[in-house]
Amino acid sequence: MTVQPAARVARRPLPWLVPGVTAGGLLPVALMLLDAWTGALGANPVQRALHQTGLLALVLLILSLACTPLRLVFRWTWTARIRRALGLLAFGYAALHFLIYLFDQGFVPGTILTDVLERPFITVGFTALLLLVPLALTSRADSVRRLGFARWQRLHQLVYVSVSLAALHYWWGVKKDHTAPLMYALVIAALFAVRVVWKRRQPVRGRATQPGD
Numbered sequence: 001m002t003v004q005p006a007a008r009v010a011r012r013p014l015p016w017l018v019p020g021v022t023a024g025g026l027l028p029v030a031l032m033l034l035d036a037w038t039g040a041l042g043a044n045p046v047q048r049a050l051h052q053t054g055l056l057a058l059v060l061l062i063l064s065l066a067c068t069p070l071r072l073v074f075r076w077t078w079t080a081r082i083r084r085a086l087g088l089l090a091f092g093y094a095a096l097h098f099l100i101y102l103f104d105q106g107f108v109p110g111t112i113l114t115d116v117l118e119r120p121f122i123t124v125g126f127t128a129l130l131l132l133v134p135l136a137l138t139s140r141a142d143s144v145r146r147l148g149f150a151r152w153q154r155l156h157q158l159v160y161v162s163v164s165l166a167a168l169h170y171w172w173g174v175k176k177d178h179t180a181p182l183m184y185a186l187v188i189a190a191l192f193a194v195r196v197v198w199k200r201r202q203p204v205r206g207r208a209t210q211p212g213d
Helices: 017-038 045-074 079-104 109-118 120-137 141-147 149-156 158-173 179-201
Strands: none
Touching (some): 017 045, 017 079, 045 158, 079 120, 120 149, 141 149, 149 158
């Protein structure tokens, strides 16, 4: 009796992709902790940590938004697989950014509330973080099934508002040279433009969509 060879199990290409992106995204935290341990954060470590975590949150959020335009323009299907990881990393850094801010304010509720209500710079940053909370909580595939795709998609369009507010928060946080925040704003505008142009070029009926489009 001959033994038939076992059927090959189809493996997803690039199995290391999501773990690699996650590990790479967490690396700055490890480096920041090392700098804090060795005293390499400079004369004002809290401000430096605030700046680094805020910038990382913005960069990762932009990268998560870039996944769909890159797939549409270059047909890179793998970008859809890392979108969720990038989004969750962005939320994590935004939450850490806010936690460091709370530490800097001494965790005094009255001071924090006054800051949020009276300083537009803080208001837009806090609002950007709040908008990311429901997106992080509904990032799993079972949330799409539970909410329904159309409702889930409408909810996740809040990311456009969040990233715009985050860019404005960065702009207002820079005292003199606004070159860097301007570049980020232009990248965000370009990503929005790609999405708008692509949607207008598609027929109203029969257009395939994916979560996050």
